[in-house]
Amino acid sequence: MRPLVDPVSELDPDERKRTARHTVLKGIGDEGQRRLAATRVAVVGAGGIGSPAILALAAAGVGAITVIDDDIVELHNLQRQIAHRIEDIGVHKTESAVRAVAALSPVTVVRPVTARLDEANAQEFFADADVVIDTSDSFATRRAVAAATEALGIPLVWGAVREWYAQVTVFWSNPTDADPVVLNDLFAVGTEGDPPTCAQVGVLGALCVQVGGLLSTEVVKLAIGVGEPLLGRLLVLDSLSGRQREIPLRSAATAAASA
Template identity: 60%
Template sequence: MALPPLVEPVAELTDAERTRTARHRVLVGFGEIAQRRLAAAHVAVVGAGGIGSPVVLALAAAGVGTITVIDDDLVEASNLQRQVMHRVSDVGAAKVDSAVRIASDLSPTTVVRPVQALLTPDNAVDLLSGAHVVVDGTDTFETREAVASACERLGVPLVWGVVQEFHAQATVFWSAPPAGAMPVLLADLYPPDAGREAPSCAQVGVLGALCLQVGSILATETVKLITGVGDPLLGRVLVIDALRGRTDEVPLRPATDRATDAATPAPAHVSTAAPQLRHAPAIPQLSPAEALAAQHAGTTLLDVREPFETERGVIPGSVLLPLGDVLADPSSIGATTVIVVCQVGMRAQRAAVALRGAGVEASVLAGGIEAWNRDIAAVHA
């Protein structure tokens, strides 16, 4: 559903900015008023890496007035395959410095506020206060949870994306959306601590071009929220499978207990700007031994890895179905009780959430096929 614009427009654009953004202003339904809203907007981008880089590029080029970029890292040579904001000459320099340089080259009217700091649960609210929209381009779930929690307290929309290997997700979370829209949180997609065991991109890799694609999507969602143009991804998750060139959309709804609470008006003395919301229940995590016992008892093992991965070995008796197919139609599995398997557990968690939403009793093999090979296959070798 379309949402009202987040930002009141500036009085006018400079002649130079009108010329620079001319192709925006002739867009039907966008026009100069939307461009003036962008000029008045303040966006906080957390992370200046693979996702944050194209986000900063796109938002500066779009004419966003203020961009706060938060990152404590220095540029490394291994970043340059995907973090397109940085150059070889930037190696060893602060990543936020690249944001200042590149934004001024693209949009002289855009003000970039570099914050070279690690965002934590203790400082997140202070660092994000004042932003109309927050974009999460970080790569650890500890930081993602801190960003999400701060956005929930502040009541600002969180534009969120994740990229790993050849797969990606993008969505919008918002604890206090306008009337008629249901609040959706990070915990509705990933229960607390669900992603803590996810591997880093240094361990499993990431396709550089996919980072640009996801960053572009997040920048577009940000523009839509600021201007009120189009339908943002609130309540929908975009799932990208780059290997197969496939994009699917999965509905995302609040946990049942929160949906019930949201339907009941809050007392007049209770603020609804930053509600205290309960989290969805965690997906059960089974050890390899527990999964083996459950399989012997008749539970289906569902391997959601890609064919090039399963060619290297699978758990005997597993059903093979790539994650994209599961997310596209979780009700098609044909089993009532499932243990989901992937390489280390992250994709299995995503699949299990979707399966539970379709009424399937789904759990996850903790540690994935790597844990199985270490604890079960090695014992029987």
């Protein structure tokens, strides 16, 4: 997999010191870290999964993060939304995310977008992004995110958590050297049903942190062109049993063309 971005010419001296354990890591090195510094990520949702993903991206040295969320921090969020603090209750999650990132990586630029994403504005919000993370909790939003990333041809790192279970994958309508796989290949329109909300059935906070870490890892791999992204593979996690498995995903369009 080729890297998504070209590297910046050099790192800030303090940033080089802060990310020293990356630059000695096989597969990243100095050039990979400079690619991360050039990477622009849009994160849809600063909640249970988005919150730890944002922290991990900032800690990794990602250069710019657009955080899209129209909600405010509430007390019941703090069981899983680890970017936010007691003192953030009542403020917008985007504002809290700015504070959290600044405390981890002062050179990372955060663009807060305090708005509800929909089909009309999604492409505008993603216009400058190299990759998008979707952590939203409604299929209307997920469809809008998927449609925009497909139109722009940028990768979509996708995660969902409910109760003790989670799913993670990568969608990409225009990958550099693989078959395209998009949201519709996993959930054809009209097949997603009406799943219960986390408010109804609950969600394990520690699993949200785990999935946020997995999403940010996929971003790192895509940005610097290392390893195997989860394109064409759905990772399914069962935290109760401590097991995970993969389900292969295939493009419906590719399958039809080869039939």
